[in-house]
Amino acid sequence: MSKLPITEADLHAYVDAVLPDDRRAEVEDFLAAQPEEASRLFAYQAQKDALRQLFNPVLDESLPAELLELAEKPIVPAMEAMATPAVDMKRRPFLSRWSMQRIAASFAIALLSGLAGWLGHGQYQATERMAQMTPLARQAAVAHVVYSPDIKRPVEVTADQEDQLVKWLTKRLGTPVSPPKLGTLGYELIGGRLLPGNAGPVAQFMYHDSSGQRLTLYVSTEQTVSRDTGFRFAREGAVNVFYWVDGKFGYALSAGIDKGELARVATAVYDQLENK
Amino acid sequence: MDSRTILAELPRLRRYARAMVGDRAVADDLVQDTLERGWLRLAQWRPGSDLRAWLFGIMHNLRVDQLRCQGPNTQPLGEAESEAPMRATQSDRLEVNDLAAALARLPEEQRAVLLLVALEEMSYEQIASTLGIPLGTVMSRLSRGRERLRLMLDGHHPVAHLRVVR
Known part of the structure; x- marks a missing residue:
């Protein structure tokens, strides 16, 4: 049975647990015979664990309001086509493209609110439709x-x-x-x-x-x-x-x-x- | 891409950004820029493809742009500096700071690969496509980054007492 030589890439794949079983066994044999390599990989594994320990707490932090806001879709899809060509990014207008989109969005909201108000007199039907939606x-x-x-x-x-x-x-x-x-x-x-x-x-x-x-x-x-x-x-x-x-x-x-x-x-x- | 999926990715984007740039406010700015660019380029995202990888790719490109603009101040420290002595540690708390400090001394491109492997648990192939580099480059950056980090931490403080968890 001829084995492929163990490469540096194999060693990292071993640390990251992405080797197929048979290859992993071969790497383990190799490491058993090469204590220095084993301790090097041991250190890599320890690094990986330590990095997670150091940064995982960020996952549990509450999200800043600005980011939550940005997670919201900024514009109504139909407005996209209208907003996009309005500003030339390269010329760096005094309003950023982003704020232009926000303005477009607020127009859209104003438009929708107006529409909602106009529909107000048919409130019962509107409520009914809402319930279905x-x-x-x-x-x-x-x-x-x-x-x-x-x-x-x-x-x-x-x-x-x-x-x-x-x-x-x-x-x-x-x-x-x-x-x-x-x-x-x-x-x-x-x-x-x-x-x-x-x-x-x-x-x-x-x-x-x-x-x-x-x-x-x-x-x-x-x-x-x-x-x-x-x-x-x-x-x-x-x-x-x-x-x-x-x-x-x-x-x-x-x-x-x-x-x-x-x-x-x-x-x-x-x-x-x-x-x- | 919609609000729910974006919200679900936010904590991970923040974690990666924090690990990449260190400072909380700077990291959150980077996430913010990423979301803004993401919404602007929504049309380029293929529905059904990996949203996380796409967003990480955007963040990576922004970071590359930033570094290019900022000039030599924030260039990653070179080989010579990595040998610089670090202060002795007395406690676990300082040890954690040392890891952060050592990480910050890694060249940007090695740090990115290391973190995508350690924190995001991306496959090497995913990392290659996220960063837009060949697979071989991912492997060599990973290898160099890990070794450099090991030497920095080893210089004064063995990490062998950390248990290997497989």
Whole structure:
């Protein structure tokens, strides 16, 4: 059996655990016979671990408001074509292209608000249309408004019986459901409840922070449009809602807190669900 | 590319930027510039392709532009400086600072590859396409960067007590 010589690239691939099994075994044999090389690779592995230890905490920092703002799509797609040729980047106008887009966006918003106002007299139909367009966000917001002010009985099963809550909701929804942990963001689980959705049960988890501010996560498993949506934002009265669809799951996070703070929590929830 | 996917990438972009430039505010500015350019060039992004790699690529190009503009001040220190003595360490805290300091002394292009491997866990091929360099160049930068970092840290403080986790 002739073996290919072990290369420097093999050694790095070994550190990064991307070698196929048989080649890895060959590298291990090589290292057993070459203690100096082994200690060099050992140091590389240690570097890698140390770099993660040093920089991973950045992942848990709350996101600066400017960045959250920029994560929002800056312009309405239809406006893009209009905004783009308006400014020549190379000539560095006194307004940056970015601010031009912002201005374009605010025009678009003004235009839309005007349109909304004009539609105002047909308010009932508009509301109806809204409900059809964003049933998830709307249902979640209504559920939030109904249950979160309840002092005595905000939830059916409290957080001290979290195991039972998870078991129960998992059984009723027919799919594993569990509340994300938001303690690091200052939100503790109060508990959860089962609610009627469009065609069956949905779950609601409720959290609160030290000031008593409540936040609810609405979890539906009846999303039939199999297309995943982006992070969407909706406002229903005083309640802000971030919602998204992931396969059959629809998630909506509602609270009467400002959009930036809610986005921060929503990101954490999304990450936890993503890494489940 | 939409708000949700962007939001999901933000923490990673920030971590990489912080590791690349060190300073928090400068790093966040870099992320901000990346997002702005990302939205402006949205049309160039192929839906379905790897958004993260695309954004990291944009950040990389911005960084290259920045360094080009800034001139010699921020040029990565050369071979000779990497031998410069570093202060002795007394505690873990200082040791962490030493790693940051040693990282900052690596040439920019080696640091980028090292961090994309260590933090982003990108494959060598992904790194090649993100940075727009051949695979062989990725490997040689990784090899040189790791060795240089090892020598810098080894100079006064063995790292062998860190456990290898595989």
